[in-house]
Amino acid sequence: MSLMPTGNDTVIIGIGEYQVGSMPMASIGLGSCVGLVIHDRKMGIGALVHIMLPSSQGKTDRLGKYADTAIDVLIKELTRNGSSPTNLIAKIAGGSAMFKTFSGNLNIGERNVEVIRKLLKDQSIPIKGEDVGGCVGRTIFYYPKENGKLVIKKGDGTLGEI
Amino acid sequence: MLSANVSMSVPEIKVIDISEIYKYVGDEIAALVLFQVNGEVKQGGFLLLYVAKSSVIRLTNAMLGLTETNRELDEMDESALLEVGNIMVSAFLDGTAELLNIIMLPSPPQLVIDMPHAAIESIIASQDSVDIDEVVLFKTELLSDAHNIQSSIFLFPNHPMLEDIIRRLEELLNPPT
Numbered sequence: 001m002s003l004m005p006t007g008n009d010t011v012i013i014g015i016g017e018y019q020v021g022s023m024p025m026a027s028i029g030l031g032s033c034v035g036l037v038i039h040d041r042k043m044g045i046g047a048l049v050h051i052m053l054p055s056s057q058g059k060t061d062r063l064g065k066y067a068d069t070a071i072d073v074l075i076k077e078l079t080r081n082g083s084s085p086t087n088l089i090a091k092i093a094g095g096s097a098m099f100k101t102f103s104g105n106l107n108i109g110e111r112n113v114e115v116i117r118k119l120l121k122d123q124s125i126p127i128k129g130e131d132v133g134g135c136v137g138r139t140i141f142y143y144p145k146e147n148g149k150l151v152i153k154k155g156d157g158t159l160g161e162i
Numbered sequence: 163m164l165s166a167n168v169s170m171s172v173p174e175i176k177v178i179d180i181s182e183i184y185k186y187v188g189d190e191i192a193a194l195v196l197f198q199v200n201g202e203v204k205q206g207g208f209l210l211l212y213v214a215k216s217s218v219i220r221l222t223n224a225m226l227g228l229t230e231t232n233r234e235l236d237e238m239d240e241s242a243l244l245e246v247g248n249i250m251v252s253a254f255l256d257g258t259a260e261l262l263n264i265i266m267l268p269s270p271p272q273l274v275i276d277m278p279h280a281a282i283e284s285i286i287a288s289q290d291s292v293d294i295d296e297v298v299l300f301k302t303e304l305l306s307d308a309h310n311i312q313s314s315i316f317l318f319p320n321h322p323m324l325e326d327i328i329r330r331l332e333e334l335l336n337p338p339t
Contacts (some may be wrong), residue, residue: 156276
């Protein structure tokens, strides 16, 4: 089904999931969701989370699903793995608006990005790369061992890297 | 319109955790015609006609009377796709109305040519989805041998619509005596 340039060792991070480590990680077909990478520049490890909504509203069962709980748990897990907060940087991709006319909360992608930016700022984690917004889907591949390279394949057929 | 029969398979019904949706709908670009459905309760969920990208040109060529397959999609293709969406989805809803005696009315269609997973996760997120951890997927395959077209219809009912469907299915299986 999907482009898999890395082989079988790539961990796919589904909606609301996260992973910490040094193996390649990917998220398939981000729309209004945001793929957030927090990368440790010194250790060559990092984390990828597939965030769906800005706020957990007190829920604690799916930490990766919401921006607030996701950022907390990523920092906690990275610290537990030996990361120093001063070595952490972030990259974000996704947050698009695929639909214009349906009822519902159609600017959820934009809200996700806004909240993630603010929470990262509160934690003093700089955003070193981003590819957000627009009305296009994105599949992302994160390579912790290659300086935290993030490869982005878009629904319009373009391929990029941040 | 296609001068060929199109057959519709019996729906496959699955309950999928949101973290596993990518296993069922991926990031291969496809044409997606989307409808919001309204039932007896408003906003019953979403219906989606999926046409694999490789089939899109064959499908619209058959409708528009064209033969060139190596061409870009234009406005005529888009309007043909919306039309196919209307017809297929109406047929699907007629089927469910007959079987389950449940009325579902589609909204005007919206066409997206992009990654199916991206479209579907955006729909789920746009609903009040803090409490949504699973989606129910009804999938029907559409087959037209004459044109070798691969297509499916997905129904994502929301909670009230799903309860309505389940109640009517139970009544079908255990008719009140």
